Amino acid sequence: MxxxxxxxxxxxxxxxxxxxxxxxxxxxxxxxxxxxxxxxxxxxxxxxxxxxxxxxxxxxxxxxxxxxxxxxxxxxxxxxxxxxxxxxxxxxxxxxxxxxxxxxxxxxxxxxxxxxxxxxxxxxxxxxxxxxxxxxxxxxxxxxEDSSQVNAIKAIIKLFGWREVVPVYIDNTFGEGIMPRLTDALQEINVRIPYRSVIALNATDHVISMELLKMMTNPTRVFIVHMYSTLASRFFIKAKEIGLMKPGYV
The missing domain is CATH 3.40.50.2300 (Response regulator)
Known part of the structure; x- marks a missing residue:
């Protein structure tokens, strides 16, 4: 396209x-x-x-x-x-x-x-x-633009009946740009955002692991990840190592 x-x-x-x-x-x-x-x-x-x-x-x-x-x-x-x-x-x-x-x-x-x-x-x-x-x-x-994905994300969350989600995004214009419209879309279906996880572009594996551990200690189990593929690949590798990719997490 x-x-x-x-x-x-x-x-x-x-x-x-x-x-x-x-x-x-x-x-x-x-x-x-x-x-x-x-x-x-x-x-x-x-x-x-x-x-x-x-x-x-x-x-x-x-x-x-x-x-x-x-x-x-x-x-x-x-x-x-x-x-x-x-x-x-x-x-x-x-x-x-x-x-x-x-x-x-x-x-x-x-x-x-x-x-x-x-x-x-x-x-x-x-x-x-x-x-x-x-x-x-x-x-x-x-x-x-990224906001074109918002309605699809909202529809998936509504279908599964999730009541809380945590956005995880890169700390720059690319990551922050989608947040206002995503927040509005989630409010329309009464979905709560208890906190946000922001990860720097140059974050080390150790920093990523520490952020994942913090996410693991919180009760919310549904995460929306929005970042560059280069950072996302490292993020998901560490998430799997820590246990955030096992059943019960989305």
Whole structure:
């Protein structure tokens, strides 16, 4: 779904470029940027999909006189790295639009840069609802935001009749963004949140284990986990070791 939406946004850029290049016989190149964490598996998959979309589009539409030239900026899995990559793409490569970045925290910085530079930012993976509140005309979200999951979560909790749940989320914009709407949804079905468990992105295994032990000592047995997959994989491994994955816990 996300990759298809990226493809459709590319088509939008194509159509805009064609309007400006009508009547030209020579091929016109249009620079676009991609801000991504180079070398990671998700970055490799995203670039593969983008390149395949471009190849497919041009092979079926040889009459187009414009060609998108993809310029990659390495965000280095860092907020400041993403901002630096975007600035380089805008100032040096003169890109007309930027795809990415991967995380909501990185996107927050890029939205400000896009606003000041008047360069559209199209994110296919930044899902935090908080980004919508920025109301930038240069930011386009090509994926569903996290709050789209709230109704499904509410329906599951209501079906099983659970009366208390504990949100467990990462301590950043991505983790916090879903909480207001999740809280409202749970209040609608009279489900109580006795406390919240917040875990730092760089939390060690020891810190995660201590938080899990604290969760285990409390009576609530239903948890809603919302965090990056890299942190979640460590979290669930430790949860299994401690005993929070055995029958009686959800």
């Amino acid at each position: 996300r990759n298809m939406k990226v493809f459709f946004f590319f088509l939008l850029f194509f159509s805009l470029c064609v309007e400006f290049s009508r009547g030209q016989k020579e091929i016109t190149e249009v620079n676009v940027g991609v801000v991504t964490d180079v070398g990671t598996s998700y970055s490799d998959v995203a670039m593969l999909c983008i390149n395949m979309s471009l190849a497919d589009f041009y092979s079926s539409r040889p009459q187009f006189q414009t060609r998108l030239v993809v310029n990659i900026g390495d965000s280095r899995n860092d907020v400041l790295g993403a901002a630096a990559a975007a600035l380089e793409l805008i100032k040096i490569k003169k890109v007309k639009a930027i795809l990415g970045p991967w995380t909501s925290m990185q996107a927050h910085f890029l939205i400000e840069i896009g606003q000041k530079s008047q360069v559209p930012i199209v994110s296919y993976s930044a899902t935090s609802p908080f980004l919508t509140s920025l109301r930038s005309p240069y930011f386009f979200r090509a994926t569903y």
